[in-house]
Amino acid sequence: MGPGHGHFTLRLAVSVAPDGIVYAADADADTLDDLRRAADERGIDTLRPILTSRRRLEPPEPVDLIFVSATYHHLRRPVPYFAGARSLLRPTGRVAILESRLEGVAARWMNPHGSVPVECTPR
Numbered sequence: 001m002g003p004g005h006g007h008f009t010l011r012l013a014v015s016v017a018p019d020g021i022v023y024a025a026d027a028d029a030d031t032l033d034d035l036r037r038a039a040d041e042r043g044i045d046t047l048r049p050i051l052t053s054r055r056r057l058e059p060p061e062p063v064d065l066i067f068v069s070a071t072y073h074h075l076r077r078p079v080p081y082f083a084g085a086r087s088l089l090r091p092t093g094r095v096a097i098l099e100s101r102l103e104g105v106a107a108r109w110m111n112p113h114g115s116v117p118v119e120c121t122p123r
Ligand SMILES: C[S@@+](CC[C@H](N)C(=O)[O-])C[C@H]1O[C@@H](n2cnc3c(N)ncnc32)[C@H](O)[C@@H]1O
Pocket: 001, 002, 003, 004, 005, 006, 007, 008, 025, 026, 027, 028, 031, 052, 053, 054, 055, 068, 069, 070, 071, 074, 075, 113
């Protein structure tokens, strides 16, 4: 979710070949066009760009992993967003969220792409 120009997404798409699929769900159509071009240039055929709503994920089938990097802070209501995303996971599916803090060594170049840590209780 939120693949941007594909730093992680292109690598994930390579890693699931030949039988897996990576759905790249982004809310920005131009970004997805760039991503598709980057995949084509590299001969990657396991990537499926999907123009998605900012409010919910809608992959065409349940997935093994929802991977979110530097995008969590874009969500206005992250709790209902991920509550809804649970039903999109396969039974052993996982969610991985990579997000920077607003302070620290990366802050100078990542800011404002970060968020304040919150306590959460696994269910
Ligand atoms: C800062 S970029 C992160 C790119 C990439 N994940 C990375 O780590 O390099 C954020 C991306 O998320 C997309 N985005 C923002 N809000 C979104 C949402 N609610 N649903 C889907 N994509 C979203 C933006 O269009 C952008 O491509």
